[in-house]
Amino acid sequence: MEETLTYERLLLFAENIFLKIGCNNDDAAIAAKVLLSADLRGVDSHGVARLSGYVRLWQVQRVNVKPIINIIHETPSTAVVDGDAGLGLVVAPFAMQVAIDKAKKVGTGWVSVQNSNHYGIAGYHAMMALQYDMIGIAMTNASALVAPTFSKDKMLGTNPIAVAIPAGNEQPFVADFATTTAANGKLEILQRKNKPVPAGWVQTKEGEESVNAGELKDGGALLPLGGSREGSSHKGYMLGSIVDIFSAVLSGANYGPWVPPFPAYIPMPANMPGKGIGHFFGAMRIDAFRTAIDFKNDMDNWIRAFKKATPVNENQPVIIPGEPEAAIEKERRAIGIPLHKVVADDLKELGLTFGVIF
Amino acid sequence: MEETLTYERLLLFAENIFLKIGCNNDDAAIAAKVLLSADLRGVDSHGVARLSGYVRLWQVQRVNVKPIINIIHETPSTAVVDGDAGLGLVVAPFAMQVAIDKAKKVGTGWVSVQNSNHYGIAGYHAMMALQYDMIGIAMTNASALVAPTFSKDKMLGTNPIAVAIPAGNEQPFVADFATTTAANGKLEILQRKNKPVPAGWVQTKEGEESVNAGELKDGGALLPLGGSREGSSHKGYMLGSIVDIFSAVLSGANYGPWVPPFPAYIPMPANMPGKGIGHFFGAMRIDAFRTAIDFKNDMDNWIRAFKKATPVNENQPVIIPGEPEAAIEKERRAIGIPLHKVVADDLKELGLTFGVIF
Numbered sequence: 001m002e003e004t005l006t007y008e009r010l011l012l013f014a015e016n017i018f019l020k021i022g023c024n025n026d027d028a029a030i031a032a033k034v035l036l037s038a039d040l041r042g043v044d045s046h047g048v049a050r051l052s053g054y055v056r057l058w059q060v061q062r063v064n065v066k067p068i069i070n071i072i073h074e075t076p077s078t079a080v081v082d083g084d085a086g087l088g089l090v091v092a093p094f095a096m097q098v099a100i101d102k103a104k105k106v107g108t109g110w111v112s113v114q115n116s117n118h119y120g121i122a123g124y125h126a127m128m129a130l131q132y133d134m135i136g137i138a139m140t141n142a143s144a145l146v147a148p149t150f151s152k153d154k155m156l157g158t159n160p161i162a163v164a165i166p167a168g169n170e171q172p173f174v175a176d177f178a179t180t181t182a183a184n185g186k187l188e189i190l191q192r193k194n195k196p197v198p199a200g201w202v203q204t205k206e207g208e209e210s211v212n213a214g215e216l217k218d219g220g221a222l223l224p225l226g227g228s229r230e231g232s233s234h235k236g237y238m239l240g241s242i243v244d245i246f247s248a249v250l251s252g253a254n255y256g257p258w259v260p261p262f263p264a265y266i267p268m269p270a271n272m273p274g275k276g277i278g279h280f281f282g283a284m285r286i287d288a289f290r291t292a293i294d295f296k297n298d299m300d301n302w303i304r305a306f307k308k309a310t311p312v313n314e315n316q317p318v319i320i321p322g323e324p325e326a327a328i329e330k331e332r333r334a335i336g337i338p339l340h341k342v343v344a345d346d347l348k349e350l351g352l353t354f355g356v357i358f
Numbered sequence: 359m360e361e362t363l364t365y366e367r368l369l370l371f372a373e374n375i376f377l378k379i380g381c382n383n384d385d386a387a388i389a390a391k392v393l394l395s396a397d398l399r400g401v402d403s404h405g406v407a408r409l410s411g412y413v414r415l416w417q418v419q420r421v422n423v424k425p426i427i428n429i430i431h432e433t434p435s436t437a438v439v440d441g442d443a444g445l446g447l448v449v450a451p452f453a454m455q456v457a458i459d460k461a462k463k464v465g466t467g468w469v470s471v472q473n474s475n476h477y478g479i480a481g482y483h484a485m486m487a488l489q490y491d492m493i494g495i496a497m498t499n500a501s502a503l504v505a506p507t508f509s510k511d512k513m514l515g516t517n518p519i520a521v522a523i524p525a526g527n528e529q530p531f532v533a534d535f536a537t538t539t540a541a542n543g544k545l546e547i548l549q550r551k552n553k554p555v556p557a558g559w560v561q562t563k564e565g566e567e568s569v570n571a572g573e574l575k576d577g578g579a580l581l582p583l584g585g586s587r588e589g590s591s592h593k594g595y596m597l598g599s600i601v602d603i604f605s606a607v608l609s610g611a612n613y614g615p616w617v618p619p620f621p622a623y624i625p626m627p628a629n630m631p632g633k634g635i636g637h638f639f640g641a642m643r644i645d646a647f648r649t650a651i652d653f654k655n656d657m658d659n660w661i662r663a664f665k666k667a668t669p670v671n672e673n674q675p676v677i678i679p680g681e682p683e684a685a686i687e688k689e690r691r692a693i694g695i696p697l698h699k700v701v702a703d704d705l706k707e708l709g710l711t712f713g714v715i716f
Contacts, residue, residue, distance in 0.1 A: 077464045289470050
């Protein structure tokens with residue numbers, strides 16, 4: 001069922017595909033690196049499995065492979081970046097670097113982005129800050145799949161938040177999560193296995209509780225983190241809304257139900273109020289608050305205290321955010337990235353179409 | 359069962375109590391205003407009901423009523439504030455004002471606070487930014503009542519996040535929520551009524567599911583937003599952790615299981631790594647990103663779209679964060695603030711003790 005390829009080989013393949021559709025060398029290299037970072041960290045839904053999806057967006061002319069990415073407004077600690085309809089995989093690292101550069105000068109940097117496309121995993125961009133002893137933050141909006149509390153209508157995307165925080169001898173703390181109970185990728189896995197989903201993940205198109213993994217295809221919606229009114233889904237709805245507003249209302253991108261969909265075959269929403277999809281990035285220099293040494297000592301102490309917290313089941317200790325992903329990355333860099341047959345076949349076909357050896 | 363007093367009368371009473379314990383005029387006025395803002399907005403658990411609790415913290419010398427609040431480190435966009443063990447009700451508005459002043463100059467301001475105490479409702483501080491056409495953010499850590507996913511131990515507080523966002527003709531968007539499924543105050547209400555709590559709110563001291571509203575008193579813990587592994591409680595755990603780290607590891611306050619408790623009779627944790635409790639504040643000038651007019655037009659459009667989303671039950675439309683609280687405030691400013699008999703009796707006794715007419 002699976003085929004395992006080295007990271008380097010998949011990276012080169014993705015880079016060559018991006019070159020074939022017209023990206024310049026630098027853009028193709030960074031787009032491939034961001035895309036593959038998802039596979040490395042075990043977020044298979046956001047990695048090479050989506051390469052064809054990005055190509056199809058280019059085919060329908062919704063992605064500009066030669067973007068001129070611009071800062072259109074700025075202050076010492078802020079900027080708005082126009083992605084010129086480029087790949088989010090290219091626009092996002094540019095914008096995050098702007099945030100980092102501003103943090104170097106005035107302590108923090110905050111960048112809202114308009115006119116972009118999907119940017120891969122949020123965690124990659126947030127983690128760019130770590131090497132500078134900064135805290136990194138990345139958010140993005142996405143097309144509407146989520147019903148706010150009390151509604152039948154899909155008004156928000158899965159709108160993820162990533163926060164990367166340096167530590168000393170311990171691994172960095174890296175949180176990266178959708179503001180829904182479950183990401184769409186988890187539903188697809190259960191759907192393939194013909195299994196029900198837990199309560200609180202989806203609702204029917206009439207807004208009723210459901211355990212049907214295929215509910216989205218029947219007009220249903222994902223639910224905000226919390227899952228139900230009693231479970232405080234209004235808090236997940238608020239979080240998703242904050243991500244949407246920071247990413248898109250602050251930048252002039254599309255928001256709410258008007259965010260362009262990732263699948264190229266889905267028509268664009270009518271009456272779009274902004275440009276493309278929106279992201280939001282932040283970088284905070286640790287030593288703009290305390291010395292990095294003091295901070296890292298306390299982070300190590302924090303992490304060790306949480307690791308030592310008494311587990312309910314002794315075989316399952318408390319997990320530090322980012323720890324499982326770092327372990328998967330180590331393993332996959334060593335022994336390769338396993339691809340589901342459907343994904344491998346899709347990539348082979350893509351290679352044939354563009355004359356790139358898979 | 360209830361007694362209703364005007365806002366002005368309760369405000370004056372609280373102010374006089376703060377004066378009696380030694381606050382200067384300015385500090386007493388702001389402390390009373392912040393405290394009462396909770397009652398005005400319907401967050402009764404965080405308002406005058408806690409006045410005696412603050413006084414008891416002063417009685418055991420855990421609150422310094424004559425603090426010298428200082429900026430101990432800063433850059434153009436950041437600061438660390440030492441609250442000198444003052445009332446959080448006084449320290450927090452000072453620190454949020456520092457964030458606002460920095461935002462005026464360089465676009466955004468970010469302030470982490472050490473050596474503080476409980477600061478009332480997070481929403482008050484975030485909303486301070488609105489009058490300047492800024493987005494306001496406020497977080498705080500709190501003593502550990504929450505078990506991270508997979509653990510029996512209480513390692514985090516209810517660690518709330520508030521985000522206030524200006525709009526044009528619509529009310530501002532004001533989210534203010536604990537990063538747990540339910541705040542402690544909601545448990546207490548159900549406990550008084552002898553009712554069970556919904557699944558996902560608490561667990562027993564052994565980490566088992568529970569619907570016992572009194573579980574905390576039996577050694578149990580609150581659960582992070584999400585409520586269970588299947589409900590993605592790891593996301594609530596990550597959110598609570600981020601609030602803890604931004605508020606306390608970044609400032610040098612106490613974090614995780616070492617945060618001082620609010621009830622004065624609970625002993626302080628051993629081996630505390632920092633000073634007092636920690637807060638984190640942010641202010642972002644809208645026009646550091648876009649013109650305020652454009653932003654507010656889009657916010658109005660966002661809010662109207664969400665209000666018009668098809669409800670599941672036609673009697674319950676989608677709620678915009680902050681809308682119910684604004685309605686309660688309007689009502690309570692007009693007709694007064696209802697006090698539970700237990701609270702009214704407690705305040706009367708407090709008044710007798712300090713010679714302040716209730």
